[in-house]
Amino acid sequence: MSLIMPAPDAHTIQRRDEIVAALRSIVPFECVIDDRDALRAYESDGLTAYRQPPLVAVLPGTTGEVSAILAWCYVNRVKVVPRGSGTSLSGGALPLADAVLLGMSRFNRVLDINYTDRIAVVQPGVTNLAVTRAVEDEGFYYAPDPSSQIACSIGGNVAENSGGVHCLKYGLTTNNVLGAEMVMMDGEVIRVGGRILDPPGLDLMGVVVGSEGLLGVVTEVTVRILPKPGTARALLIGFPTVESAGQCVADTIAAGIIPAGMEMMDALAIRAAEAFVGVGYPLDVAALLIVELDGVPAECDHLIDEVAAIARANGSVSLRASQNEEERTAFWAGRKAAFPAVGRLAPDYYCMDGTIPRRRLPEVLERMEQLSGKYGLDVANVFHAGDGNLHPLILYDANIPGELDRAEAFGNDILRLCVEVGGVLTGEHGVGVEKRDLMSEMFSETDLKHQQRLKCAFDPELLLNPGKVFPRLHRCAELGRMHVHGGQVPFSNLPRF
Numbered sequence: 448m449s450l451i452m453p454a455p456d457a458h459t460i461q462r463r464d465e466i467v468a469a470l471r472s473i474v475p476f477e478c479v480i481d482d483r484d485a486l487r488a489y490e491s492d493g494l495t496a497y498r499q500p501p502l503v504a505v506l507p508g509t510t511g512e513v514s515a516i517l518a519w520c521y522v523n524r525v526k527v528v529p530r531g532s533g534t535s536l537s538g539g540a541l542p543l544a545d546a547v548l549l550g551m552s553r554f555n556r557v558l559d560i561n562y563t564d565r566i567a568v569v570q571p572g573v574t575n576l577a578v579t580r581a582v583e584d585e586g587f588y589y590a591p592d593p594s595s596q597i598a599c600s601i602g603g604n605v606a607e608n609s610g611g612v613h614c615l616k617y618g619l620t621t622n623n624v625l626g627a628e629m630v631m632m633d634g635e636v637i638r639v640g641g642r643i644l645d646p647p648g649l650d651l652m653g654v655v656v657g658s659e660g661l662l663g664v665v666t667e668v669t670v671r672i673l674p675k676p677g678t679a680r681a682l683l684i685g686f687p688t689v690e691s692a693g694q695c696v697a698d699t700i701a702a703g704i705i706p707a708g709m710e711m712m713d714a715l716a717i718r719a720a721e722a723f724v725g726v727g728y729p730l731d732v733a734a735l736l737i738v739e740l741d742g743v744p745a746e747c748d749h750l751i752d753e754v755a756a757i758a759r760a761n762g763s764v765s766l767r768a769s770q771n772e773e774e775r776t777a778f779w780a781g782r783k784a785a786f787p788a789v790g791r792l793a794p795d796y797y798c799m800d801g802t803i804p805r806r807r808l809p810e811v812l813e814r815m816e817q818l819s820g821k822y823g824l825d826v827a828n829v830f831h832a833g834d835g836n837l838h839p840l841i842l843y844d845a846n847i848p849g850e851l852d853r854a855e856a857f858g859n860d861i862l863r864l865c866v867e868v869g870g871v872l873t874g875e876h877g878v879g880v881e882k883r884d885l886m887s888e889m890f891s892e893t894d895l896k897h898q899q900r901l902k903c904a905f906d907p908e909l910l911l912n913p914g915k916v917f918p919r920l921h922r923c924a925e926l927g928r929m930h931v932h933g934g935q936v937p938f939s940n941l942p943r944f
């Protein structure tokens with residue numbers, strides 16, 4: 448594997464017993480895991496190509512414990528890697544040999560629900576789906592819905608700015624999180640954001656969302672909850688070419704219709720999903736669109752007709768509209784199970800995540816096909832078509848020497864292609880270690896240094912999740928001070944009106 452991580456600090460590794468003892472003085476004995484076999488449970492996240500058992504794992508249960516752990520690690524210069532449920536697909540929670548792994552799974556309580564203010568206050572280890580489960584009896588839900596929602600944690604969602612099928616209409620995590628409590632690397636506890644949409648002060652919540660565990664450890668999250676739409680109906684539309692499906696997506700959005708979800712699958716993904724769940728996907732089409740419309744029933748029916756007309760104008764060859772909730776769920780079942788379904792086609796798959804302008808979709812898919820030929824590896828495509836977020840799944844066999852390296856090189860070429868056509872390196876899975884070394888394809892050295900200055904403002908000793916996101920981590924002293932011009936202007940010098 449080509450991944451180069453910072454060389455482990457031998458001195459820290461030698462101090463393992465001392466570190467374990469210090470952690471046990473903060474949390475109950477059984478919440479410090481130092482047994483080497485038990486630590487294997489944490490050796491990777493969803494990007495299983497990379498594995499590294501941590502030095503030791505600790506499972507705090509209160510903000511005070513997180514604060515004490517970080518403060519001790521700060522004073523003793525010990526690195527820390529935060530972890531939620533470990534489903535990251537970009538290696539964000541990959542442990543380091545000389546770092547404490549800080550598992551947040553014990554932070555699993557819903558603290559407060561306020562239906563009048565439409566908010567829920569939850570601990571970061573609560574799973575994404577559990578938030579909806581907690582409020583659904585009152586007719587509410589939490590909108591961002593990653594396919595991993597049964598397992599992934601809200602803390603991980605905040606760190607990765609996660610998305611899902613419904614983010615086209617309802618926004619990503621960043622649009623649905625209002626506030627958080629966060630522990631800084633030196634143990635200080637801060638609050639960012641609040642309980643309302645636009646709290647006063649700098650938008651630090653915006654900085655924390657998507658920060659991939661590099662700025663602080665989130666210990667509480669306030670999320671927006673939304674009333675469930677009156678109705679939701681889905682269309683299942685088959686197209687003879689990917690181009691015609693892509694044009695249907697573009698024309699729908701151009702017509703001013705924002706579907707609740709708009710997903711596309713290519714022929715390989717359709718066949719895999721149908722073989723897995725058997726819900727009646729057409730097998731003789733090159734691309735399948737699943738389009739969900741929601742709202743009051745009359746609006747929903749009207750939009751279904753509008754999208755169906757746009758699809759027909761783009762040459763669709765099959766079209767079904769769900770007539771009841773059972774059918775709508777069945778339409779989605781194949782898409783939701785697409786990853787495991789594709790997982791049955793080959794011993795391993797590598798899930799990529801890049802975003803492109805919608806109009807470049809056909810061209811990008813064609814060039815991906817060429818790359819597939821070049822690398823001799825198949826690729827199945829499942830994507831959030833409405834917002835141009837691609838998830839190519841590269842099929843390979845890690846037991847065949849060289850195939851994993853080829854899959855990685857193929858994936859890197861796909862991401863370079865996304866940037867070349869005006870897109871970005873990530874959609875919703877984060878940078879982590881997976882895309883770290885490609886950051887320079889997208890950002891200049893100056894851009895990256897400015898981003899790192901922000902990291903330095905939160906974590907000047909670079910102890911929190913090092914080796915992730917930045918291709919090169921400069922010492923903060925090397926980057927110089929943040930450019931603050933002059934000092935405060937004395938009130939007496941301000942112009943008077």
Ligand SMILES: Cc1cc2nc3c(=O)[nH]c(=O)nc-3n(C[C@H](O)[C@H](O)[C@H](O)COP(=O)(O)OP(=O)(O)OC[C@H]3O[C@@H](n4cnc5c(N)ncnc54)[C@H](O)[C@@H]3O)c2cc1C
Binds near residue numbers: 529594599876
């Ligand atoms: C089958 C499958 C499908 C997926 N589908 C989607 C999808 O549709 N959309 C999507 O966006 N993602 C998807 N993912 C990726 C993944 O589920 C998300 O990135 C998720 O948000 C990770 O949450 P987690 O709790 O597992 O975090 P982890 O994997 O444990 O950690 C992810 C990052 O968050 C940091 N972190 C975790 N908790 C905290 C905390 N409390 N404070 C500070 N930092 C923290 C970690 O350091 C790490 O950098 C999928 C993954 C799988 C395996």
